[in-house]
Amino acid sequence: MPTMQVNFRLFTYNFIGLLLLSGCIGGSKLGNANKAYLIGEYDRAAEQFKKAYKKENNKYTKGEISYYLGECYRKTNKPKKASLQYARAVRYNYEMADAGLYLGDCYLAAQKYEEAIEAYEEYLQKEPLDKRAHNGIASCKLAMNDSIETRYxxxxxxxxxxxxxxxxxxxxxxxxxxxxxxxxxxxxxxxxxxxxxxxxxxxxxxxxxxxxxxxxxxxxxxxxxxxxxxxxxxxxxxxxxxxxxxxxxxxxxxxxxxxxxxxxxxxxxxxxxxxxxxxxxxxxxxxxxxxxxxxxxxxxxxxxxxxxxxxxxxxxxxxxxxxxxxxxxxxxxxxxxxxxxxxxxxxxxxxxxxxxxxxxxxxxxxxxxxxxxxxxxxxxxxxxxxxxxxxxxxxxxxxxxxxxxxxxxxxxxxxxxxxxxxxxLPKLEFSLKGMVYSEKNDEPVADAYLRLIGTDGTNVKLSVREDGSFGAKLAPKTEYVFMVAAKGYFNHKHKLSTVGLGNNKEFNIEVGMLPMEDAIVLKNIQFEKEKYELNKDAQQELNRLAAILNLNTSIILDIKAHASGEGSASEALQLSQKRAESVMNYLQTKGIPAERLSVNGVGNAEPVTVTKRQAQKASFLKEGDVLTDQFIRRIRGNSNREVAHSLNRRIEFLINKE
The missing domain is CATH 2.120.10.30 (TolB, C-terminal domain)
Known part of the structure; x- marks a missing residue:
């Protein structure tokens, strides 16, 4: 049987001859409803079936009437009404097998997905190979997950x-x-x-x-x-x-x-x-x-x-x-x-x-x-x-x-x-927003400038605002490279791409500039207690550092690693040395020659002095606190003490030039 969509939108009256059912309801008392249904007058037939149902006492016949009333509603695209009739036909044990399938279809159209799955599964117990029911269950899961929503x-x-x-x-x-x-x-x-x-x-x-x-x-x-x-x-x-x-x-x-x-x-x-x-x-x-x-x-x-x-x-x-x-x-x-x-x-x-x-x-x-x-x-x-x-x-x-x-x-x-x-389909919109700051003190680098170069021919110089922020519009299907430069800092290079992106996106990038002097502590290069393996955050930070080192080939890097609250002084010294070596080995895998790197594990001998930003993130600390073992022991709460130790477990980079 074709669905209601096909019947009334496409074939109308002359197609009715193809819709005749050999098993339609017999009996003189259903004559008007039966005749209207057989010639495809579903709107009229529905009214006749409703009248006949009210007068009928036999449960099987009531189930039969319910089925064909459901068919009338389904074929005229009224799934909520149809589902009620199919459910009644199933309840009365009417032996038309596809009633369960159509019940599932109508529940699906009415967005009653759990009920639809139940109807399809019950139908599959009788007709296990019917792909329509299997696809019906998959359709319910698709609708519930909304996995292919688009931007149209x-x-x-x-x-x-x-x-x-x-x-x-x-x-x-x-x-x-x-x-x-x-x-x-x-x-x-x-x-x-x-x-x-x-x-x-x-x-x-x-x-x-x-x-x-x-x-x-x-x-x-x-x-x-x-x-x-x-x-x-x-x-x-x-x-x-x-x-x-x-x-x-x-x-x-x-x-x-x-x-x-x-x-x-x-x-x-x-x-x-x-x-x-x-x-x-x-x-x-x-x-x-x-x-x-x-x-x-x-x-x-x-x-x-x-x-x-x-x-x-x-x-x-x-x-x-x-x-x-x-x-x-x-x-x-x-x-x-x-x-x-x-x-x-x-x-x-x-x-x-x-x-x-x-x-x-x-x-x-x-x-x-x-x-x-x-x-x-x-x-x-x-x-x-x-x-x-x-x-x-x-x-x-x-x-x-x-x-x-x-x-x-x-x-x-x-x-x-x-x-x-x-x-x-609206045009894709991409944009770039970011902040240029010093890795030394987290302060904005206002006198920096940025040059953006794209495979679509883009080549523009962007100004950096006083607060260190910058922004630009990006084109779809384009690969970009941007360079950041500032007096007293090593150049920074970054890549991004809009190729293959199917949704709007705003790229938010923080550009940490390495000063040409003093020690630098990069974010996210910290270690778990008694561990020297690099986590994903540390690897991402080192990838960024490697890009800077490859761009500024005159840099020689001294890697200093620290420990905190991890055994004796000698044990802390050994652990910090392993941490420094982990960083050096990773940078070498990113193309940095060994002769440009040196390592130094200092154990717990040089506790960190809390910066303004660190104090803002940890309310139990204040700017200027020195995180010695004695100071940390006085901090209330195990979790707070562990935060303080984690700040000590750091990597510092001393940058020299040849």
Missing amino acids: TLTKLKTVNHTRYSDFSPGYASTNYDQIYFSSMRTEKKKRRKSRITGQGGSNIYMAKIDAKGEWTEPELLDEAVNSEFDEGSATMSANGKEMFFTRCRYDNEQPRSAEMYMVSRSGGKWGEAVQIEVGGDSLLVAHPAISNDGETLYFVSDMPGGFGGKDIWKTTKSNEGGWGQPVNMGSVINTAGDEVFPSVRMDGSLYFSSNAHIGYGGLDIYRAAYNDEKQYWEVHNLGRPLNSEGDDFGIAFKGMEEAGLLSSSRGSSRAVDNIYEFT
Whole structure:
């Protein structure tokens, strides 16, 4: 059975013959409901089933009625109502196996993920190999984790959309992207015919364009060359804007008919006569045409033999005789046992479509399929939130290769009304902020300057403010190097890159400048008690030091290591020597020659004098305190005493020049 999304948006009345169920409810007292359901009038059938349920006493029959009432709601995109009916059918032990599957689908669409997982798992006990249920469980986990949320933004087209009736499947009319065609189920003032399937109007194709003020105009109904007494929709244009491909659903009171595809040409601003596109047999359903950019390949939806279940996406190419060749199924990577519908083709040849059986967020989700020439197969990816939602998301159209366009969605509608949304991917924004300070006293280095060089051609000199801060805008997909220089300090070099970043980012970098004299204590190079191994923080700090040493090759570094509260004086001396050697060995792995390094372990002989910044971080200390063993023993609290010892367990660097 196709889902409700496919029924009322695509095939309407003439597709009803394909929906007939051999197992529908029998019995004269359900005659009206049964007849309405069999001909696809789900809105009307739901009312009849509700009346019949109230009068029924047999539990099995009540379960049967509940199932078909759930089907009516599901097919008209009312998952919350449908889930109540499927749950009741399961409770009454109605033996229609897919009730559990559809119950899970409806819970998923209603964002009741735990209940959905439970329903799918119960269904899998009966049908353990049904991939739809396995994908349903994966979809619940995807929705709960929100693992593929993107930066796209969506805005509803208020002027184009009707407040009460569905508007869907937009498509651009030209490369100017200032005119669109779309399907609508709105009812005209003079023609209030409503569908007994959905309670909405019949589907027709409308046009809207952007006016001189940059606003969308009120939609206009296309003339009778396109719109007929039947239902039309899902229009797509050729690249030159001269041909329109669309679906027409003819209906016959005497016999069921299938959806058909048509093509109409435009000349001098007028549409000619619509011509049916014949692919497959007369009785086969073919719909949702999507023409490739070169006009040689036509993608479409069908349930013809040779598919994978439900509705599949197929393609056909132009023949030498001018018609269309033998249809080819797009394969099991794209098609599933569920429904794949609403294909569209981008200029680069990538295929977009909607599915209710791939892993997604509920209902129909939009997917991108790109062919991997190297691996020789299609790769399918969910477009993520917010392009996809818990509702039905389908009918996407891009502005060429821009990350912008239109799509249709039922999100947020309790009445199964689709709306057209405009989407765009905002430009990535990257920035650089930082602080230049002295490694000697943590004070700002205001007279420093910074030069920023990028692979995009950037080469600018940035001023450093009095407080030592600086900032700059960065470009996407660019690698940068910046140099910092100041009188009395060794030059500093740093690299950063925006290549491969998919989200906005602000780089915050503190630049510690090494003075050309005195001893320097770098941050984060401290040790655990009785340990001499370097932790990750220490390694990162030494990486920064190594970069400075490689940039300033005249530097000779004396490495002095300290210990505190760790055994006797001789034991502390040995431990500090090992710490100094650990630092030297690591710097050598970063390309610093041994002749530029010397080590000296001094044990606990030189306790630290607390700086202003250290006192601010440790409230039990004050600036000028000397952290001798005797002083530390007087500090209250084991944790405070350990903090004081950790300040003593440090590495100092004495910088000399050749």
